[in-house]
Amino acid sequence: MAVIDRGSALSGLTVAQAMRKLICRLSRGATIQQAIRHTVKYKINAVLIHDERSEAVGVVSKVNILGGYYAGLPITAPVDAIMVSPPLFCRVDNSLDSVLDHMRRARVQRLYVVGEEPRKVIGVLAYADILGMLYKFCHECKHRTLRELEADCPKKVADEFRVGELMTTTFRAHEEDDSLFQIMETMSANRLRTVLIKGRDGLHRGVVTTTDLTLAYLHGVPASTTARSVMSGPARTCAYGERLIEAVKKMIFWDLDSLYVHKEGAADIVGVVTLAEVARVRSGSCRACMISRIDLNE
Amino acid sequence: MGVTARDVMDTDFRTVRPENTIAEAVKAFKQASEQRRQKVFGLMVTDARGLLVGMLSLYDMLLLMRPKNIHIWGEMRDIDVTGFIEEACRRARAIRVGDVMTEEVVTITPDTHLLMIVDIMIRKHIRRLPVVDGGKVIGIVYTSTIFYELMERLAG
Numbered sequence: 001m002a003v004i005d006r007g008s009a010l011s012g013l014t015v016a017q018a019m020r021k022l023i024c025r026l027s028r029g030a031t032i033q034q035a036i037r038h039t040v041k042y043k044i045n046a047v048l049i050h051d052e053r054s055e056a057v058g059v060v061s062k063v064n065i066l067g068g069y070y071a072g073l074p075i076t077a078p079v080d081a082i083m084v085s086p087p088l089f090c091r092v093d094n095s096l097d098s099v100l101d102h103m104r105r106a107r108v109q110r111l112y113v114v115g116e117e118p119r120k121v122i123g124v125l126a127y128a129d130i131l132g133m134l135y136k137f138c139h140e141c142k143h144r145t146l147r148e149l150e151a152d153c154p155k156k157v158a159d160e161f162r163v164g165e166l167m168t169t170t171f172r173a174h175e176e177d178d179s180l181f182q183i184m185e186t187m188s189a190n191r192l193r194t195v196l197i198k199g200r201d202g203l204h205r206g207v208v209t210t211t212d213l214t215l216a217y218l219h220g221v222p223a224s225t226t227a228r229s230v231m232s233g234p235a236r237t238c239a240y241g242e243r244l245i246e247a248v249k250k251m252i253f254w255d256l257d258s259l260y261v262h263k264e265g266a267a268d269i270v271g272v273v274t275l276a277e278v279a280r281v282r283s284g285s286c287r288a289c290m291i292s293r294i295d296l297n298e
Numbered sequence: 299m300g301v302t303a304r305d306v307m308d309t310d311f312r313t314v315r316p317e318n319t320i321a322e323a324v325k326a327f328k329q330a331s332e333q334r335r336q337k338v339f340g341l342m343v344t345d346a347r348g349l350l351v352g353m354l355s356l357y358d359m360l361l362l363m364r365p366k367n368i369h370i371w372g373e374m375r376d377i378d379v380t381g382f383i384e385e386a387c388r389r390a391r392a393i394r395v396g397d398v399m400t401e402e403v404v405t406i407t408p409d410t411h412l413l414m415i416v417d418i419m420i421r422k423h424i425r426r427l428p429v430v431d432g433g434k435v436i437g438i439v440y441t442s443t444i445f446y447e448l449m450e451r452l453a454g
Contacts, residue, residue, distance in 0.1 A: 034401075041358070041398050043366040128370050135373040215397070248377060253385050255365045279370050 013096045018133050019113045019123035025050050026079060028057060032068050033075040035060045036218045040211065048112060048121060049083050055119040056112055058083035062210040063188070069217040070184045087112045092122065096130060103127055131279050138283040163247050164240040166281060167261045167271035173198050176205055176228040180216060183208050183227055196260060196269060197231045203267045204260075206233025237262045240270060244278055251275045303415060304408040306447050307429045307437030308334070313344045316351060316396030320362065323354055323395050336442070340426050343399050348434045352399035353426075362390050362398050405430040406439065412447065415439055 024038050025048040038047045039062055046061035060083045068075075068082040090099045090111040099111055113123035172186050173196040183195050193210045208231045216223075216230045236254050238247045240263040247259055261271040312330040314323045323341065330338040343352040363386055371377065405428045406415060415427060419441055429437040 037397070037401065041361060043361075043364070126369075128367070132369040132371075132373050135370075218397075245377070248371065248374070249379075251367070252365070252371050252377065252379060253382055255367065255386065255389070257367050257370075275367055275370055279374070282374065 013133075013137070014092070015090055015094045015096065015099055015113055015123075015125055016092045018096060018129050019092070019125045020129060021123050023048055023112075023121055023124050025056075025121070026060075027052070028078065028080050028083070030079050031076050032060075032065060032073065032079060032082060033218060035079050036065055036075065036214045039065070039214060040218075045210075046110060047079075048087060048124070049079055049085075050121075056087050056089075056121045057119075058085035059087045059112075060084070062193075062214055065214050065217065066184050066187070066210060069213065069223055070181065070188075072223070075217060075220075087121075089114050089119075089121075090125060091115070096134075099125060100127075100130065128276065131276055135279055135283040161244045161281060162240070163238050163242045163244060163259075163261055163273050164271075166244070166277050167240075167273040168277075169271045171196060171260065171269070171272045173204070173269070174208070174227055175200065176231065177226050180208075180213060180221075180223045180225055180227065180230065184213065184223070187213075194258065195227075196235055197227050197233075204235045204269060206231035207235045208232070235260050235269075237266060237269065238273065239263075244281070247273055248275070248278050248282070251278070301412040301447070302408060303406050303410045303412075303427075303429045303437070303439055306412065306415075306443050307408070307439050308443065309437045311342065311435075311438050313342045313435065314354060314395050316343055316345065316394065316399065318395045319391060320359075320393045320395065320398070321391040324391075342403075342428050342435055342438065343395055344435060350403060350405065350428055350430055350433075350435050352396070352401045353403045353428070354395055354399045358398050358400055362393060363387075403428060407431060408436065412444070415444060416448075419444065 024042045024044055026034055026038065028049050028051055035047050039045065046059050048056055049058040049060060051057045060079050064082045064084060068077065073081060088106055088108055088111050090102060090113055092113050092115050103109065103111065110124055110126040112121045113125055114120060115122050170190065172190055172192060174183055174186065176197050176199055186192065186195055187210065195208050196204055197206050197208055199205050208227050212230050212232050216225070221230060236250065236256055237260045238250055240261055251257065251259055257276065258272050258274040260269045261273055262268050263270045310333065312326050312333065314326050326341055327338055330341060339356040341354045342350055343354055345351050365386065404418060404422055404424055406418065408429055408431055418424060418427065425441045427439045428435050429439060
C-alpha cells in the first residue's frame with residue numbers, strides 16, 4: 001500500500017502498481033510493416049521484440065522505424081534490421097523512485113517489467129503512466145506545492161498559471177517544400193516528435209509528426225516527397241497568455257500531447273507546451289518527488 | 299464425417315475493404331446486425347480479389363477510440379470533458395480500416411469438425427471464425443451458432 005511521507009508521494013509505490021499488463025510485442029522475424037501497424041493501432045511509441053523462447057531481445061521504437069525509412073529499407077525487412085538490443089528492464093518489485101532514476105540516467109521513457117525469470121516480460125512501465133498515477137497521489141500529499149496557496153483562494157491556483165510560464169522554446173519549423181528526409185534529420189538531431197510546417201509566406205500550414213512519417217513509410221510514400229503531401233493540419237495552438245486549464249482542455253479535445261504557443265497573432269509561434277508538464281504543475285508535485293526532478297530530454 | 303463448419307457457417311455475411319473508412323465500416327456493422335437480426339461485433343476485411351486480409355473487431359474499435367493520453371489526463375477529474383467523445387468520433391471516422399484491423403486472423407476450412415471449432419474458440423479466445431476455401435472467404439462461424447447447435451444436440 002502506498003504511504004505518503006517525507007514529502008515524497010512515491011514512497012511505498014512499486015512498479016507493480018503503475019505498470020501496464022498489455023504488452024505489444026512481435027517476434028524477431030516480424031517485418032517493419034507489422035511494427036508500424038502495431039504502433040499505429042495501439043497508439044504507442046515502441047514494440048517489444050522477442051525470440052522463439054518468448055524472451056525479450058530488443059525494442060523497435062518509432063525513431064528506429066524512421067531510421068529504416070531514412071535508410072531506404074523496404075517495409076518487408078525484418079525488425080531485426082532496426083531494433084535496439086537489449087531492452088531496458090526493471091523488476092516488478094522495484095520502487096518507482098528507483099525506476100524513474102533509471103529512466104533519467106538511460107534517457108528513455110519506458111522500461112520493460114520482469115518478474116522472477118529474466119527476459120520474460122510481464123508488463124511495461126512508461127513515464128506517462130507514472131505521471132498519471134502520481135497526479136492523484138501528489139494531489140493528496142501534504143507537501144503539495146499549491147496547497148497553501150489554494151487555502152486562501154477559491155480558484156484552482158494551477159489553472160491560473162499562464163501557458164507562457166510553462167512553455168519551452170524547443171521546436172523546429174520546416175517549409176512545406178522541404179523533403180521528408182530533411183524533416184527526419186531535424187527530428188533526429190533535436191529529439192522531436194513533431195515539426196511545424198510553414199508556407200513560403202511564413203504562416204504555419206500544419207505539422208508532420210512521427211506518426212505521419214511512419215504512415216507515409218507504410219503507404220509507400222518516398223522519403224524524397226515534400227512535407228506538404230504528408231503533413232496533418234492545422235497546427236494546434238494556444239495563446240501565450242492563455243490560462244493553463246484552457247490549454248489542457250484543447251490537448252484533451254484534440255488528443256494531443258503538446259500544443260504550439262503563439263504570441264502576437266496565430267502565426268507568431270514562440271514555443272510548445274506539453275501535457276506532461278501541465279499535469280506535473282496541476283498535480284502540485286514538489287521538488288521532494290523524483291517526478292518533479294526528472295527531465296528525460298536533459 | 300460428422301458436423302463440420304460447412305453445416306453451421308453463416309454464408310450471408312458482409313465484408314469491408316482495407317481502404318474503407320471507419321465511417322463506412324460502421325454502416326457495414328449496422329447492416330450486418332440488421333441482416334443477422336442480432337448485434338455483430340466483427341467484420342471480415344477482404345481485398346479486391348475477395349481474399350481475407352484481416353478482421354475488424356469490437357476490440358479494434360475500442361483501441362481506436364481510446365485517447366492516446368488518457369493515462370495522463372484521466373486522473374484530472376475536475377476538467378469538464380463535455381463534447382470530447384463527439385470530437386474523438388469525428389477524428390475516428392476518417393481512419394482507414396486497414397490501419398486498425400487485426401491482420402493475424404485464425405481461419406478454418408469448410409471441413410473443420412464442429413468440436414475442432416469449439417477447441418479453437420476456447421484455446422484462442424475467438425468468438426468468430428472465417429471459413430476459407432482456396433484463399434476465399436465462403437462463410438463465418440459464430441460462437442453463438444456453435445452454442446445453439448450444441449444446445450440442440452444436448453437437448454436430445
